[in-house]
Amino acid sequence: MKFHDLNRDDLLELTRRMTVKRSCIFRTAGAYMDEDGEIDGSFNTGFLKLSPEEKESNLKLTKTVLFGKTNDEVKGLFIPSSCKGPGSIFMALNALKACELKNDALLYDLYEMIGANYHSSTPYSIRFYYGCYDIPRKGSDKAEQWESEETYSFIIGLICDIDKNYETGEVKTGFLFPAYLNRGAAVDLVAVYNETIGEILFKG
Template sequence: MNKKEVLEIRKQYTHEKCSISRICGCYVDGEKNIKTQIKEAFLSLPEEETFKYFNIFKQTLSGTLGKNLLNLEFPLDAENPGGPQEFLLKLRDSKLQDDVLLEEFYQKVIENYYFPENYYIILIHVAYDIPGKSTDGSEMFDASEDVYEYLLCSLCPVKLSKPGLFYNTETNNIENRIRDWIVDPPAKGFLFPAFNDRNSDIHSMLYFSKQAEELQPEFIENMFGCTLIPLTAESQKETFNYLIEDTLGEDCDYEVVKNIHEHLTEMVEETKDSPDPLVLTKPDVKRLFELSGVPEEKMETFDQTFEAAAGEKASLLATNIASVRKFNIETPDVVIKVNPERTDLIETRIIDGKECLVITVNDHIEVNGVNVRTIAPQRDEDYEEEFEEAIPASAPAAPDAPIDFGATQA
């Protein structure tokens, strides 16, 4: 799914557009015991509750694609009879009316989802009439051709509210507040099937994780049978940095790394309005290195390096590996933060036999919040004073003759 497709589904979670037919859920304590369950027609709930549920559903489809939202494909084994995909299809087609399937679903989540505290499993069934699109991209609500029938699951932590005092209007007094168990925003969730090309794709699903670095791959594999789990955003960044360092080796200098950063930033900027995130495969990264000036002899072993670091068919999301908003240079004692658009202000030079970073400054420097003056170039008046000291004012003018400073000083 791309950004537009995710946004289209998110927009349905309002009373005006609601197509949620049924909501089910169960409250699980820290000992993995089911404490209570709900089974309701969604619109039969009090209006105040439906608004709060709408927020939870929107949060389950929030975040960045490739970080918090992952497109997962079912492997062939998972689509075999009796596999995880078939189970989810049965659950969807039951419209959450089959208590046996619901109980089995809850048990699968409880067995495989690691969360040592209380949490609330929320599951909804939705039948969305997909509006047609006119030639200018606007929706044609009276031209619905297909129905996108799907499940959305949200796994929400339930935590005890903080202790405190409150004002009791009935007694006109400040009293101890009763602590309640509060349902927090979702930590994990999924949408099945995926909404690819604005239609149902039963071979894919969308997985949500509030913490991008805590995907719980064991839960994904055991619950859905998906084994090809993308690297986390931080792992992709680390893998990309390793590729640069290992490919360049001792020739990993500032200029080449800066060129890679600039080319990658340009690529991200050029595709920022695209609904599909920019994904770099092995050939794409190889081309990026070549454009950035990595020597040809260093690229001879690139394929093997990439496969060893990420895998032959791995891909890296450009927004995960590009530092679009920062460009930092660090030594053990100094950290320099540079505007990513002004990396041209930094260059390397050999001064007195030492490799140095040279920073071009304008007329403003601030040190610990204090404005300090910059070193101004030598003024003409200063030069004239030195010249007058070297040549007395009484000396005859000889504009066409060469001036011998050594003889004059003598």
């Protein structure tokens, strides 16, 4: 796998739009998996429909990918050209982003693909989040202005521990697609938290 340095300020900029009162996350979907990688249940809902407590706990999970030690725990992974053709994970993630996680058939394909390649001795959950961030323009003094320079749409994916009551525990691995670099979308990069997810999705 080939990596590219990320900018911590970029990642922290996104986290500032991940609060209960001001969130750029609009939808979440996921599946509960047994230890054999089989789907044991799923969900798909608008983020605004969650209770404040549920929003807070979900935002804490998404921030794990962004708060990890930059270029150590969180790295920019180049997406190999072999992963960009028809039927590829690159195309699937772009399609998920375009439909804002509203295609259950596509989601189930990804759950099954991850389940077949992620090895765990205990049940776990796969979670996806769709977000859209209006990137504010910055003046010459670096201060943010009201008008938006461009829009950054993204998918965050996580694999998490769960307990016997399906309560989510530690984030084991995850990604931000596409990576956010130099205050914009880096379309050839995915930010990975713990390289496991990169090995599963972008083998090359």
